[in-house]
Amino acid sequence: MSQIVIDIVEEILKKISTITKKLDWPDLPIDLNSPIGDFAVVCFPAAKTLKKNPAEIASEIALEIENIDQVLSAETEKGYCNITIDWNEIVTNVIKEIDHKSYAKTIEKPDRILIEHTSANPTGPFHMGRARNPIIGDSIARLLEYYGHEVATEYYVNDTGRQAATLAFGLSNYETKNEKKVDHELVDAYRIASKLLEEDEIVRKQIYQKMEDIEGGNSETLREVKNSAKRMLEGMEISLKRLGAEANNYFHESDLIANGKVSEVIEALKDSKICKEEDGAYYLDLEGENIAGRNQKFFFTRKNGLSLYTTRDIAYHLYKFKKYDKALNVLGEDHRLQSKLLGIALRELNSKEPIGLFYSFVNLPGGKMSTRAGRVIYLDDIMEKIVELAKHKLDETDLSEIKKNELAEDIGIGSLRYNVLKVQAEKGFTFNMEDALNLQGDSAPFAMYSHARAAAIIRNYSKDMPEVSINGKLSNSEIKLLRTLAKWPGTVQRSVNNLSIHYIPNYAHELAANFNQFYRDCPVIGNENEALRINLVAISKKILKTSLGILGVKAPNQM
């Protein structure tokens, strides 16, 4: 909450406590999320000791509380006494507080944080099953940066292992026609190679040889797989750019083999007290760690001495912690165990551990999406469709064609991001085209539209912003709007603490809804309370824009 509001609530609570003491009543619990007013005194617990019914207690305490200076009203409802603080007294200061650039940024010491997100295997275009990752990762990065941390983002490119070898094999053996966006074009070669890997013994041998060469550190092969991945990524990057979720840097897994970092990790892990060996393969014995309910052998080399995926991931994380204080990884839920094992291995090497942010998969009605099988809904297609839909809605407006296209892009992409972000990450969902393309209700355009309305009022006002002052009393819509604006710092804090991005779209919707009600009830221009209201519009606009910005959604001045 706004600091001013926190202070005044505390002051009132102290006075209430004095009152209950004077009456010789037990302390009554407070509900800070009461549906009516700013907070509520819960009267049920006192019923037994006072031998009165809760409603009676509520009425009695309400009479006393109403006399407190900072209280505007105390209404009783069943066993609750709902208290509204006197916003009239604090409104000018609260508006100034919200208007200040440090509002909601309560950080003491910034961390240097590396957020790894997306990191999809570069084997084909992004499908909707994978799209959750860049959208969440990018928005978390924006959130932490807004909060005050120094944030960088990185895409870990998986260009070693079987899939990378299969792609490289495919690209070197099959012609492409250059008719489509590059990733959509190249995925055919990957599919053909994948199929042959399963069916053709000779191809299988060639691909497995390539894998050996990769892990063995053959520089020519490493160069080949890296280049194959880069060719595919070229197309994938275009999608990310359009989504507004491109990472700052691409880190190639193959480089960890090429520069010997993986070998260093293997040697270091062999010195661990819990390192054991079986048929020439080395592992950490995780007995006692109680991983997934069983004793776990965590292999970090094969019997031929070569590295495994996680071994390379360990090397990657050692590198991360050389440059950053914290590492945050946005990963699919299938990586949970993997991530836990990585943490243990890093601990063995006296390194810090990354923080994991896991999300559940987006599935299709019949099951999961698969690039290899071609059972996919592409991110590119969804972006295209939703932007087109947004464009269609702009048909009747008298904006220029260029402006319309720009706006349609912002609305379409914004909606897509918003629809993904508003759901708690742990919640799995089945992809629903209708929901994904929805532009009404709890969606990006709703908040964008409120922002555009606010911008229109300020445009029409066409004077310099006046000093905040109040003339008369605040209406209910104004109080409700202020209450929501005052909740912004708490929302940001909670979102940062839990790494839960869905609080932000939830908040943006609430703020926009409250602004729309204010818009309906309170004419601004020409009103006797114009000076206050125009300031209220300005701070609403500011917080709307900020919250949308964290989501990666643009806040247009017109739509």
Add this chain to the structure above:
RNA sequence: GGGCCUGUAGCCUAGCCUGGAAGGGCGUCUGGCUUCUAACCAGAAGAUCCAGGGUUCGAAUCCCUGCAGGCCCGCCA
């Protein structure tokens, strides 16, 4: 078999951490644009909060036991 995540109106979802009055949205129905932009607003209908037990004055929320769905349990990535 074991571990983790999820279960809230026809559908999607918030609230669960920190117990106190079940919020939104889609869809359905009714009403509102000569007044700062109707992608909006007002109203109606719709919920055994997966089930059962426990703790509590009070449980969607905490604890136990189940059930259902997802993910994982490889010298693959």
